[in-house]
Structure formats: C-alpha cells, structure tokens
C-alpha cells in the first residue's frame with residue numbers, strides 16, 4: 062500500500078491556527094498517514110517580505126507542530142536557492158520517495174491562483190491538490206482538485222503581523238509557544 066502523505070507548503074510568517082486546523086482536517090478527512098508542513102525559501106508570488114529570517118520562520122513552525130504526532134516539518138525548499146516553485150520541489154520529493162501518494166494542501170486563495178503556478182499542468186501529474194475553504198475566496202477552479210470542508214477561519218499571518226505591530230493581542234490565534242518566540246525575538250514590532 063502506498064503511503065498517503067499530505068504536504069502543506071507555506072511562508073509561515075508566522076504559522077497560525079488556520080494552518081494547523083486545515084492540516085489536521087485534511088489528515089483526518091482523507092485518512093492520510095502524515096502531514097508535512099513545508100516552509101518556502103522565497104515565496105514565488107509574494108512581493109512584500111516582512112523581514113523575518115527563514116531561520117525564525119522554521120523555528121516557529123517547529124514549535125507550532127511540536128505536539129502533533131503525525132505532523133512534521135520538511136525543510137527541502139530552504140536548501141534550494143531562488144523562488145520555491147512547487148513543481149521543482151515535488152519532482153525532487155517524488156524522486157526520493159516513489160512509494161507514496163502526495164496530497165498538496167492549499168487554501169482557497171491559492172486555488173484561485175493555480176492557473177498562474179509554474180508548470181501547473183505537469184505539477185498536476187505529480188500531486189493531488191486539496192483545496193480548503195477560506196473566507197472571501199471560492200473553491201471554483203477548472204483543475205481537478207479535491208475539496209475538504211474545514212471550519213472557516215479568519216486568521217492570516219498578515220493579521221498576526223499587523224496586530225503585533227499595533228500592540229494588540231494575538232492570544233489563541235497561534236500556539237502559546239509561537240507567541241513566546243515572537244515576543245522573545247521582537248518579531249513584527251516595526
């Protein structure tokens with residue numbers, strides 16, 4: 062039997078409950094064996110960067126998933142120079158591990174963006190995309206993706222960054238350990 066592996070790629074600047082909830086919902090609803098959360102080195106489509114280092118994003122992600130036995134962090138994209146195109150990543154992962162099926166989890170904002178992903182037609186042969194609903198976006202797409210219904214979560218990394226900058230509380234929006242890391246390293250304050 063092939064292992065069923067979920068991959069949630071992201072910038073995770075910072076990781077938040079939205080990421081953890083969608084990863085856990087897809088894991089359970091599709092009966093996956095595991096979910097790997099995979100931070101990118103350079104997001105292919107985001108223009109503005111917050112100034113957080115990859116090292117900080119990775120440290121926060123490790124803290125965020127610490128207590129889930131079926132979650133892990135995959136650092137493959139952090140070791141590759143340039144924009145982290147998913148096509149290159151999935152080709153490399155599939156070459157290393159052939160006896161598995163890959164489910165690439167994305168939020169509805171990314172579903173809308175799929176037509177502009179690098180080499181999307183070839184990428185569709187390497188992974189099964191799984192779209193999850195997100196406020197203000199639809200899951201309509203011409204591509205053959207699976208939809209998993211998750212509780213609507215109106216949390217985003219940008220919301221968290223803005224709150225920290227304004228001195229507002231981020232309690233319960235991300236795990237306590239991540240909040241402590243943000244405070245200790247003075248992230249997002251300016």
Ligand SMILES: Nc1ncnc2c1ncn2[C@@H]1O[C@H](COP(=O)(O)OP(=O)(O)OP(=O)(O)O)[C@@H](O)[C@H]1O
Nearest residue numbers: 070071072073079167168171195214216217218219
């Ligand atoms: N609240 C959410 N509900 C559903 N999907 C989400 C949610 N937050 C993030 N995602 C999905 O998780 C993946 C990684 O997201 P990312 O790390 O860019 O976080 P983000 O909150 O979208 O960040 P930012 O606010 O900086 O754009 C993307 O596929 C995104 O669509």
Ligand SMILES: O=C(O)c1ccc[n+]([C@@H]2O[C@H](COP(=O)([O-])O)[C@@H](O)[C@H]2O)c1
Nearest residue numbers: 070071072101104105146147148178179
């Ligand atoms: O390969 C692409 O062209 C591509 C375009 C947009 C997003 N992605 C990937 O989709 C995941 C979510 O992206 P982001 O920027 O919302 O964190 C992350 O793994 C990105 O590398 C990939």
